[in-house]
Amino acid sequence: MTSTPMPAPAAATPTAPTSEAPADAGLRAGPLVTPPPATATAGPMIAIEAVSKWYGEFKVLTDCTTRVARGEVVVVCGPSGSGKSTLIKCVNALEPFQEGQITVDGTRVKDRGTNLPKLRARVGMVFQHFELFPHLSITDNLTIAQRKVLGRPGEDARKRGLDLLERVGLSAHAKKYPGQLSGGQQQRVAIARALAMNPVVMLFDEPTSALDPEMVGEVLDVMVGLARDGMTMMVVTHEMGFARKVADRVIFMDRGEIVEDATKEAFFGQPRSERAQQFLSKILAH
Amino acid sequence: MNYNWNWGIFLEPSPEGVGTYADMLLSGLSWTVATALCSWVIAFSLGSVIGVLRTLPSKAANAVGTAYVELFRNVPLLVQMFLWYFVLPEVLPTEIGTAVKQLPDAPFYTAVLCLGFFTASRVAEQVRAGIQSLPRGQAMAGTALGFTTAQTYRHVLLPNAYRIILPPLTSEFLNNLKNTSVALTIGLLELTARARSMQEFSFQVFEAFTAATILYVLINLVVIAGATLLERYVAVPGGR
Numbered sequence: 001m002t003s004t005p006m007p008a009p010a011a012a013t014p015t016a017p018t019s020e021a022p023a024d025a026g027l028r029a030g031p032l033v034t035p036p037p038a039t040a041t042a043g044p045m046i047a048i049e050a051v052s053k054w055y056g057e058f059k060v061l062t063d064c065t066t067r068v069a070r071g072e073v074v075v076v077c078g079p080s081g082s083g084k085s086t087l088i089k090c091v092n093a094l095e096p097f098q099e100g101q102i103t104v105d106g107t108r109v110k111d112r113g114t115n116l117p118k119l120r121a122r123v124g125m126v127f128q129h130f131e132l133f134p135h136l137s138i139t140d141n142l143t144i145a146q147r148k149v150l151g152r153p154g155e156d157a158r159k160r161g162l163d164l165l166e167r168v169g170l171s172a173h174a175k176k177y178p179g180q181l182s183g184g185q186q187q188r189v190a191i192a193r194a195l196a197m198n199p200v201v202m203l204f205d206e207p208t209s210a211l212d213p214e215m216v217g218e219v220l221d222v223m224v225g226l227a228r229d230g231m232t233m234m235v236v237t238h239e240m241g242f243a244r245k246v247a248d249r250v251i252f253m254d255r256g257e258i259v260e261d262a263t264k265e266a267f268f269g270q271p272r273s274e275r276a277q278q279f280l281s282k283i284l285a286h
Numbered sequence: 287m288n289y290n291w292n293w294g295i296f297l298e299p300s301p302e303g304v305g306t307y308a309d310m311l312l313s314g315l316s317w318t319v320a321t322a323l324c325s326w327v328i329a330f331s332l333g334s335v336i337g338v339l340r341t342l343p344s345k346a347a348n349a350v351g352t353a354y355v356e357l358f359r360n361v362p363l364l365v366q367m368f369l370w371y372f373v374l375p376e377v378l379p380t381e382i383g384t385a386v387k388q389l390p391d392a393p394f395y396t397a398v399l400c401l402g403f404f405t406a407s408r409v410a411e412q413v414r415a416g417i418q419s420l421p422r423g424q425a426m427a428g429t430a431l432g433f434t435t436a437q438t439y440r441h442v443l444l445p446n447a448y449r450i451i452l453p454p455l456t457s458e459f460l461n462n463l464k465n466t467s468v469a470l471t472i473g474l475l476e477l478t479a480r481a482r483s484m485q486e487f488s489f490q491v492f493e494a495f496t497a498a499t500i501l502y503v504l505i506n507l508v509v510i511a512g513a514t515l516l517e518r519y520v521a522v523p524g525g526r
Contacts, residue, residue, distance in 0.1 A: 125430040148437055194430075
């Protein structure tokens with residue numbers, strides 16, 4: 001696996017002679033993943049503190065506590081039904097939780113005063129089933145949230161969208177519709193769509209689980225590239241190769257609990273818990 | 287059967303003094319079309335709102351939507367027509383009730399409201415079905431990008447839901463068009479009413495209702511052709 005090459009940043013062509021410095025100059029030059037200035041410069045990007053969640057009587061998350069530092073890549077793994085997808089969806093409040101608190105870049109997720117749409121706009125999310133908007137062209141998929149949520153002018157949004165599309169190697173498909181792309185291509189567009197919002201952190205919810213095996217690599221390549229660029233990432237995945245390559249930490253969950261929260265080296269070297277050992281032996285056996 | 291066929295009847299002057307029997311039927315047709323289009327505007331917009339209410343997480347919104355649908359789809363259209371026309375002006379404050387009764391073209395406005403509210407309950411169910419047929423992740427993706435609930439519906443859910451329900455919505459539009467004939471009971475001079483008066487004046491019942499039938503079929507064929515074009519126009523490349 002190789003990292004996707006970055007487009008040459010120097011060749012930023014000015015579209016029109018402007019007297020004032022363009023406000024989006026940072027978008028055209030520079031690395032595309034540079035997040036906007038964080039609101040809180042100190043402290044972790046994501047702090048999950050004693051989070052518990054119930055579906056009715058059924059407890060899906062039990063007292064989960066962990067942190068994701070700025071620039072850190074954390075992989076969350078565990079058997080199906082262990083609550084890892086639920087936990088990651090709690091981070092941007094796609095799923096409500098009853099107890100505990102999650103803080104993203106200094107903003108408390110469970111707080112009546114929090115503007116959740118605004119918070120979510122700063123948190124990129126990639127889904128298992130891509131969830132591109134089928135009625136919109138790839139370009140519109142990349143620009144609609146920039147325009148409607150961030151209020152970016154159409155031309156700027158388009159420029160940024162197309163830059164990111166180039167970054168994920170799909171420039172040729174700008175005018176197509178999601179239904180005309182393969183799963184791997186759709187997922188790469190979905191990553192570009194999330195990046196277009198200049199997120200401070202990216203969440204991935206099993207981004208390769210719905211893909212045909214031969215398409216897993218192209219998506220992981222993009223994710224590896226992102227990690228190498230310094231993006232803060234929380235990734236739910238079974239791709240242990242990806243974890244070995246770029247993860248800083250690995251979280252292992254089982255039955256709604258965080259069983260193991262260790263550095264990559266410690267986790268793959270010698271997981272402390274028996275459940276993690278069993279999981280690893282099963283998943284690495286083939 | 288002892289019947290005097292007279293297909294030339296349409297060109298004979300109608301007893302109303304102006305125009306022929308054909309003009310009479312065509313004026314009925316224009317009332318039918320006007321009633322169908324105006325009531326559809328209400329049915330489609332109100333139905334969309336009610337349908338959306340029934341898909342929101344809020345229990346109150348659900349209750350309002352459900353109450354509306356069950357009320358308007360479980361009372362026969364004819365009864366609703368009578369309620370709007372004969373009962374409503376009586377339960378309104380006296381002056382307003384009188385004003386309503388004296389309104390020129392009162393049967394038209396009443397029929398538009400009645401059909402609009404009735405058909406809205408049916409459109410609402412189609413819209414709800416359309417929204418609920420979308421993968422749950424679509425709403426999540428919109429939300430995750432920072433869309434408000436309204437924006438998620440506006441930009442993600444409804445454009446897809448409408449595409450899915452376009453065929454049954456076409457049927458609903460056709461039903462609405464044909465249901466305008468119920469308004470003859472409150473005195474709207476639409477196509478069926480005109481065919482009936484033609485029959486009463488001329489005794490040419492077969493000619494009158496043959497013409498009405500053909501006109502209904504023709505106008506419905508136009509609607510179907512339009513819907514087919516619309517379906518083709520909004521079809522998503524490579525998708526549903």
